[in-house]
Amino acid sequence: MAISGAYNTRPTGPRMAKNRLFLLLCIFAAVMSILILLWLLISIIGQGAGMLSWSFLTSLGSKDVDKAGFLPPLIGSVCLLGICALTAIPLGIGTAILLEEFKPKNPALVRIHGFVQLNITNLAGVPSIVYGILGLTAFANVFGVLGTPMDPSFAIGQKWYQEYADASGRLYYVPVNSREVPLKPAEAGMTFLTAPRSGAEVAQVTIEPEAKLAPLKLRIEKDLESIEETIVTQLDATRETRRGPVHVDQATAQRIADEAFAGTALKADTQELKALTVTALAAMNGKTGRELRQDRRDLFQTLSDKELGAVDLTGFMIAGTIPNRKDVKSWYFLQLPFGRGVLAGGLTLMLVILPIIIVASQESIRAVPMSQRHGSLALGSTKWQSVSKVVLPAAVPGIMTGTILAMSRAIGEAAPILMLGGVFITFLPSNVMDGFTAMPLQIFNWAGKPQQEFRSVAAAGIIVLLVVLLSFNALAVFIRQKAQKSY
Amino acid sequence: MATFSTTINTGLPSVTRLGKERSVRLRNLRERLILAALIFCGFFTVATTVTIIGILGLHAWEFFTHEMVDAQGNITRVSFLEFITGLEWNPLLGAEKHFGIWPLIAGTGMVATIAMIFALPLGLITAIWLSEYANPKVRAVIKPVLEIIAGIPTVVFGFFALTIITPTLRFAFWQVPLTNPDGSPMLDSNGNVLTEPLNPLNFGTYNALAAGLAVGIMCIPIVTSLSEDALRAVPRALREGAYGLGSSKFETSVKVVVPAALSGIIAAFLLAIARAVGETMIVALAAGATPVRLFEDPAAILDPRTQVQPMTGFMVQIFLGDVAHGGVEYLSCYTVAATLFIITFLLTLIGGVIRRRFRQAYD
Numbered sequence: 001m002a003i004s005g006a007y008n009t010r011p012t013g014p015r016m017a018k019n020r021l022f023l024l025l026c027i028f029a030a031v032m033s034i035l036i037l038l039w040l041l042i043s044i045i046g047q048g049a050g051m052l053s054w055s056f057l058t059s060l061g062s063k064d065v066d067k068a069g070f071l072p073p074l075i076g077s078v079c080l081l082g083i084c085a086l087t088a089i090p091l092g093i094g095t096a097i098l099l100e101e102f103k104p105k106n107p108a109l110v111r112i113h114g115f116v117q118l119n120i121t122n123l124a125g126v127p128s129i130v131y132g133i134l135g136l137t138a139f140a141n142v143f144g145v146l147g148t149p150m151d152p153s154f155a156i157g158q159k160w161y162q163e164y165a166d167a168s169g170r171l172y173y174v175p176v177n178s179r180e181v182p183l184k185p186a187e188a189g190m191t192f193l194t195a196p197r198s199g200a201e202v203a204q205v206t207i208e209p210e211a212k213l214a215p216l217k218l219r220i221e222k223d224l225e226s227i228e229e230t231i232v233t234q235l236d237a238t239r240e241t242r243r244g245p246v247h248v249d250q251a252t253a254q255r256i257a258d259e260a261f262a263g264t265a266l267k268a269d270t271q272e273l274k275a276l277t278v279t280a281l282a283a284m285n286g287k288t289g290r291e292l293r294q295d296r297r298d299l300f301q302t303l304s305d306k307e308l309g310a311v312d313l314t315g316f317m318i319a320g321t322i323p324n325r326k327d328v329k330s331w332y333f334l335q336l337p338f339g340r341g342v343l344a345g346g347l348t349l350m351l352v353i354l355p356i357i358i359v360a361s362q363e364s365i366r367a368v369p370m371s372q373r374h375g376s377l378a379l380g381s382t383k384w385q386s387v388s389k390v391v392l393p394a395a396v397p398g399i400m401t402g403t404i405l406a407m408s409r410a411i412g413e414a415a416p417i418l419m420l421g422g423v424f425i426t427f428l429p430s431n432v433m434d435g436f437t438a439m440p441l442q443i444f445n446w447a448g449k450p451q452q453e454f455r456s457v458a459a460a461g462i463i464v465l466l467v468v469l470l471s472f473n474a475l476a477v478f479i480r481q482k483a484q485k486s487y
Numbered sequence: 488m489a490t491f492s493t494t495i496n497t498g499l500p501s502v503t504r505l506g507k508e509r510s511v512r513l514r515n516l517r518e519r520l521i522l523a524a525l526i527f528c529g530f531f532t533v534a535t536t537v538t539i540i541g542i543l544g545l546h547a548w549e550f551f552t553h554e555m556v557d558a559q560g561n562i563t564r565v566s567f568l569e570f571i572t573g574l575e576w577n578p579l580l581g582a583e584k585h586f587g588i589w590p591l592i593a594g595t596g597m598v599a600t601i602a603m604i605f606a607l608p609l610g611l612i613t614a615i616w617l618s619e620y621a622n623p624k625v626r627a628v629i630k631p632v633l634e635i636i637a638g639i640p641t642v643v644f645g646f647f648a649l650t651i652i653t654p655t656l657r658f659a660f661w662q663v664p665l666t667n668p669d670g671s672p673m674l675d676s677n678g679n680v681l682t683e684p685l686n687p688l689n690f691g692t693y694n695a696l697a698a699g700l701a702v703g704i705m706c707i708p709i710v711t712s713l714s715e716d717a718l719r720a721v722p723r724a725l726r727e728g729a730y731g732l733g734s735s736k737f738e739t740s741v742k743v744v745v746p747a748a749l750s751g752i753i754a755a756f757l758l759a760i761a762r763a764v765g766e767t768m769i770v771a772l773a774a775g776a777t778p779v780r781l782f783e784d785p786a787a788i789l790d791p792r793t794q795v796q797p798m799t800g801f802m803v804q805i806f807l808g809d810v811a812h813g814g815v816e817y818l819s820c821y822t823v824a825a826t827l828f829i830i831t832f833l834l835t836l837i838g839g840v841i842r843r844r845f846r847q848a849y850d
Contacts, residue, residue, distance in 0.1 A: 412640025
């Protein structure tokens with residue numbers, strides 16, 4: 001039995017039975033927590049292990065379950081953590097030093113000191129979602145006093161362009177000084193750039209009146225639309241049930257293609273397009289649902305590409321085309337207010353873990369024996385010299401352990417950055433104002449989707465997150481054991 | 488200061504004398520600057536609290552005193568009295584909107600109560616075992632397990648509640664075929680028989696019990712580690728006295744050690760309750776999005792099978808949707824956050840006071 005220790009009294013009768021019963025209850029409670037942990041880990045690994053792959057870790061993600069990727073949340077978490085560490089560590093250690101090493105003697109200051117200490121305890125108990133609201137108001141919107149994130153009062157590292165589309169849909173750019181420059185309709189004599197960056201080539205664009213280009217464009221669009229419509233209705237006609245598979249043999253495919261192209265006046269080689277269509281239709285035989293839709297989309301895209309290629313409206317722009325505003329941000333882009341971006345998210349997480357870092361640092365500073373401080377002061381060092389050269393080096397392992405544990409809390413927090421992160425992010429942040437997603441945030445989004453398939457993707461994300469967290473914890477334990485010093 | 492110490496080490500007395508005066512002034516200046524920087528750090532934490540209270544307070548003030556435009560373009564006015572006494576919370580849809588906070592508080596209360604019914608006894612018993620009974624070998628297993636549970640992000644518990652606990656409560660392992668009204672089995676488009684969980688207890692896809700259990704699991708390590716600290720602080724002499732009087736191990740633990748550590752244990756409980764009340768991701772995933780309908784069916788708060796919406800769940804719902812900045816839904820969120828902040832703040836404060844006031848000093 002697990003009864004151990006110095007005392008081994010042996011009460012008898014019902015009291016002994018009670019003793020035994022309680023021990024069983026204790027073991028039950030302890031085993032329960034082990035079982036729960038095992039149940040949790042096994043069920044999550046069981047759900048998610050199948051989705052884990054190198055491409056899951058390195059792809060940018062998409063709305064498709066099969067192509068779901070975890071790279072944006074991974075990089076997002078790294079960026080958040082970087083900002084969070086850079087701000088929280090100095091602030092946290094600074095506060096801890098102030099509270100432990102610069103204790104005042106003046107009664108008024110003693111009160112303030114006690115208040116600051118109490119305040120930190122209370123900050124640690126504030127629900128993390130409240131920090132999210134603070135971050136949204138104070139960082140993302142800066143209380144609304146510096147304009148809105150869409151219309152910031154201050155921004156650097158941003159260039160504005162007006163973006164024109166030609167008749168084929170290709171885009172051209174004209175640099176302007178700011179967002180406020182009015183949109184200028186296209187007219188003859190303007191110079192366009194092929195890409196939104198300085199030093200891009202000047203594009204060859206011919207501005208034509210609408211009367212000349214519009215009917216041609218309209219006719220092509222109309223013909224393509226009618227082809228699409230015929231193919232879709234004819235395909236649906238071959239289904240037995242509304243959602244069943246389509247039945248297309250070679251003859252049916254030929255018939256549908258003939259019917260679809262009848263009465264159109266396409267500029268591209270109609271025979272070639274027809275042959276293409278027949279092959280594609282025959283390949284759709286027996287397909288249904290998403291697969292069928294994807295095949296159909298591919299076919300229409302090919303047809304429209306071929307036709308537009310044959311006509312080639314590239315470089316012809318309808319006079320009076322209204323441009324869009326387009327901005328290009330450099331890596332050092334900064335604006336005030338920050339908007340919902342990496343910087344606001346990182347600073348918010350900083351607020352969440354600051355109390356944890358302060359308390360951990362305080363404890364390890366307190367553990368440095370007084371005699372070391374006295375020795376250093378007796379040698380003539382100033383207060384700060386004794387703190388920075390004697391106390392801090394002795395306290396560093398403890399501070400590091402606490403900081404790493406706080407960081408692992410920050411990696412797992414979703415609530416405070418919920419209102420600052422993006423919902424569907426398939427890009428990596430290119431500057432600190434950019435939208436982001438983080439590992440727990442992405443897991444939350446996937447887990448909350450009604451489609452069951454996303455749950456296994458969420459479980460795969462959880463496995464990655466847990467592996468990261470466990471390695472952080474292992475690192476903390478390693479440092480703690482490596483640097484354990486006894487005075 | 489660097490100059491100062493270097494000159495002493497290199498043993499150049501002339502330079503020392505020249506450099507001394509300036510370096511002392513510089514040194515004092517540096518000491519002051521550093522102290523100022525440290526005070527700034529300390530000030531920052533106070534500023535955080537002040538800003539939280541300021542933001543929540545100002546927005547709540549605006550919520551109660553201004554006319555606001557809601558998502559449908561109607562002008563609404565909410566009275567403070569309605570907010571603190573109302574039994575219906577319906578800020579998003581419907582012709583008539585209601586802003587009574589009690590359904591949300593009831594949701595939070597249900598989840599937190601279930602969590603505590605689960606976590607407090609389990610956590611306390613584990614703590615007693617760890618502090619009074621377990622030998623070092625067993626401790627070496629249980630402690631890391633609890634540390635790992637404490638380190639698991641709450642969104643993972645939320646996922647666990649949604650995909651494992653709820654299906655288990657609904658008996659998802661026991662599937663029964665769905666039938667058409669005429670009694671024939673219902674088929675999907677591929678001709679497979681559709682099934683549903685047996686669900687003998689009528690649990691919803693989102694329910695308070697699953698969320699509460701997950702929050703409870705999350706709280707166990709907090710209760711255990713804080714209670715264990717309190718139990719371990721009880722001096723050996725008390726235990727020895729009890730044993731000397733012939734008590735069994737159980738009697739010593741439960742009748743002597745636990746009462747002696749009661750202030751610490753209650754503080755641990757209060758902190759765990761504060762965590763459960765403020766828990767967001769678990770309830771956002773597993774508890775549902777419909778506030779308890781207190782105005783129709785007050786008994787619903789006793790039914791853990793239905794979905795509930797706690798305060799934090801409401802905030803997530805609002806901030807995930809597109810809500811107009813400054814609109815009534817947006818401001819109601821700040822007001823709910825203020826309520827939540829006050830509740831958790833009081834719990835933390837009371838916990839701290841109990842720990843300090845009622846701590847028995849054994850020196």
